[in-house]
Amino acid sequence: MKISVIGGGYVGLVSAVCFAQLGHTVGLIEIDIDRASSISRGSPQIYEKGLEALLSKHLEKSLHVSTAYDAIPDTEIFFICVGTPEGDNGHPDLSMIQSACQSLGRSLIDMDSYHVVVVKSTVPPGTTEGLVVPTVLEHSQRAGDEIGFCMNPEFLREGRAVEDFMHPDRIVIGSNDSRAGDWAESAYRGIEAPIVRTGIKSAEMIKYASNAFLATKISFANEIGNLCKRLGIDVYEVMEGVGMDHRISPHFLDAGAGFGGSCFPKDLSALIHLAEGMNEEPLILRSVQNVNERQPARMLELLQKKIGSLEGKRIAVLGLAFKNDTDDVRQSRSIPVILSLREMGARIAAYDPRANDNMKKMIHDIEYCSRATDALRDADACLLMTEWPEFGLLDEEFDLMKNRVIIEGRRILSCQDKEGICW
Numbered sequence: 001m002k003i004s005v006i007g008g009g010y011v012g013l014v015s016a017v018c019f020a021q022l023g024h025t026v027g028l029i030e031i032d033i034d035r036a037s038s039i040s041r042g043s044p045q046i047y048e049k050g051l052e053a054l055l056s057k058h059l060e061k062s063l064h065v066s067t068a069y070d071a072i073p074d075t076e077i078f079f080i081c082v083g084t085p086e087g088d089n090g091h092p093d094l095s096m097i098q099s100a101c102q103s104l105g106r107s108l109i110d111m112d113s114y115h116v117v118v119v120k121s122t123v124p125p126g127t128t129e130g131l132v133v134p135t136v137l138e139h140s141q142r143a144g145d146e147i148g149f150c151m152n153p154e155f156l157r158e159g160r161a162v163e164d165f166m167h168p169d170r171i172v173i174g175s176n177d178s179r180a181g182d183w184a185e186s187a188y189r190g191i192e193a194p195i196v197r198t199g200i201k202s203a204e205m206i207k208y209a210s211n212a213f214l215a216t217k218i219s220f221a222n223e224i225g226n227l228c229k230r231l232g233i234d235v236y237e238v239m240e241g242v243g244m245d246h247r248i249s250p251h252f253l254d255a256g257a258g259f260g261g262s263c264f265p266k267d268l269s270a271l272i273h274l275a276e277g278m279n280e281e282p283l284i285l286r287s288v289q290n291v292n293e294r295q296p297a298r299m300l301e302l303l304q305k306k307i308g309s310l311e312g313k314r315i316a317v318l319g320l321a322f323k324n325d326t327d328d329v330r331q332s333r334s335i336p337v338i339l340s341l342r343e344m345g346a347r348i349a350a351y352d353p354r355a356n357d358n359m360k361k362m363i364h365d366i367e368y369c370s371r372a373t374d375a376l377r378d379a380d381a382c383l384l385m386t387e388w389p390e391f392g393l394l395d396e397e398f399d400l401m402k403n404r405v406i407i408e409g410r411r412i413l414s415c416q417d418k419e420g421i422c423w
């Protein structure tokens with residue numbers, strides 16, 4: 001098939017290279033010139049396991065990058081993969097969706113064959129039918145039955161996005177007419193996974209509900225963990241026993257500093273605001289958010305209990321990325337920790353194997369170290385924020401500290417004299 005992917009961020013770029021890997025001819029449309037040119041050179045600005053190898057395999061063969069909407073003139077399916085970042089008051093900012101639909105519509109004006117437009121971006125229920133369909137139709141001046149529309153949410157985890165694309169648990173395709181849905185389905189031919197066909201709004205909601213449920217599992221584990229801590233119980237032992245019930249599953253029950261990243265916090269906020277806008281009280285969702293926001297503060301409470309005032313103290317912060325295997329620091333739990341430490345007068349020495357540069361763009365006035373040992377040297381305490389496997393091996397390196405005060409926000413360290421925040 002001939003596929004165009006609009007947007008060269010995490011989702012768009014991964015989807016484009018994976019569609020090329022499935023044997024399609026793919027055009028990637030990225031209007032940001034810097035981002036497009038680094039993708040064209042084979043070195044994307046994001047780090048994602050396996051991505052560069054696939055990109056260089058297909059670049060200029062079955063994958064073409066363009067800053068205009070003419071990359072693949074006879075495209076059959078367009079996948080809209082632009083960002084929907086958190087906007088004012090927690091509502092997602094849909095301006096990129098809107099302008100992508102306008103440009104896409106204009107590029108379809110002179111075409112007379114059938115096309116399918118698939119929304120992959122995460123959008124609130126009702127957006128595809130209420131914004132995407134009318135905008136594309138208006139700007140293309142085409143009749144409703146000449147363009148099919150689908151909603152096909154992505155469930156890609158950063159760091160494992162290529163693997164998740166090629167081996168998903170399910171592929172959800174929401175459409176209001178079966179021809180469009182069949183076309184979208186055939187783009188995934190070659191992938192072995194159950195296909196779930198739904199209406200468009202259901203597909204939009206499946207994405208939000210999935211992320212909200214996973215976030216709920218994490219906050220639940222954290223709340224139980226906080227109780228466990230008071231009772232001298234290991235929450236990891238508890239959750240192992242809980243997760244063996246197949247109705248619960250063992251995944252996303254790791255207690256600690258809470259969830260970050262570009263999806264969970266944003267999607268949770270969007271769902272809460274959607275509910276509030278309809279005068280529904282999102283009681284569970286709000287609690288999930290509250291528990292998550294409290295976890296970093298609990299780390300600092302524990303730290304103060306151990307070493308007293310933080311004024312002038314050197315604190316090593318290990319891990320800046322919102323999770324391991326990524327350089328992404330968006331909504332990372334290390335951000336509120338660093339900001340509070342700074343406010344309390346601490347001197348911060350931070351280290352992350354991949355994310356130092358990204359965090360530097362956000363917070364400049366702390367010390368960034370190129371090795372964990374540099375951050376630990378002469379530190380009064382260490383806070384562990386990201387589950388990088390390399391941290392699991394640290395032990396005698398902590399002897400470089402003034403005192404071995406080690407507080408773990410992710411269960412990864414193997415040394416014995418650490419203290420977990422909720423276990």
Ligand code: UDX
Nearest residue numbers: 154155156157158252253254258259260261263322323
């Ligand atoms: C998530 C969803 O998993 C994915 O399906 C969706 O499409 C995008 O959002 P991602 O943001 O890449 O993916 O990260 P994920 O691996 O889900 O972790 C999110 C956060 O939760 C991380 O900060 C992680 O450290 C935290 N987490 C995860 C926990 O605190 N405990 C857990 O048990 C699991």
